[in-house]
Amino acid sequence: EAGVTQFPSHSVIEKGQTVTLRCDPISGHDNLYWYRRVMGKEIKFLLHFVKESKQDESGMPNNRFLAERTGGTYSTLKVQPAELEDSGVYFCASSQGSGFRYEQYFGPGTRLTVT
């Protein structure tokens, strides 16, 4: 069974540019999460999809970030325009259900560097 995949693995962009990160969850996982880790800090929750609906987007930093999950399969996270403080590793995770019993499986992350 394929795990969670993320593309690209690394992106370097200039301040003011736009970047789109993609996440493909494990097949059949309705729940998809985005997290971000700024260097040396905690892995921080951004948002949670159940199928194509946003269940919780309380962790999204501001309106420069837009997450979508059309069709309830893969998800994209767009940053527009990017700022220096957006640099970090963006992780996607998926789970079969939402609850204590359901482990979240993480992708390898996309390292975003904004210069």
Place this chain on the structure above:
Amino acid sequence: DQQVKQNSPSLSVQEGRISILNCDYTNSMFDYFLWYKKYPAEGPTFLISISSIKDKNEDGRFTVFLNKSAKHLSLHIVPSQPGDSAVYFCAAIGTTSGTYKYIFGTGTRLKVLA
């Protein structure tokens, strides 16, 4: 305002000895805790968990202890092996709006010396 804290950024242990990684939390409403392990260039992978109704959970070389009154948990690895060298994240599950989101600490980098 960090709700889950790992105050030791790094730890070095000799192979075969015990590794003890610590984690503190502030929210007494947390019901469930997990440890994730992360190798470079990979995503975090689940290691072990514990419910707040227990004070210990064991899985092979890994044991997690929970002290609810102190809001403290620890991960013990015995015996430590070089392959255990990784960053270990403690996480609590917080629930809001029907979301079971993970609230992570900053991680502890464990180095097991051969």
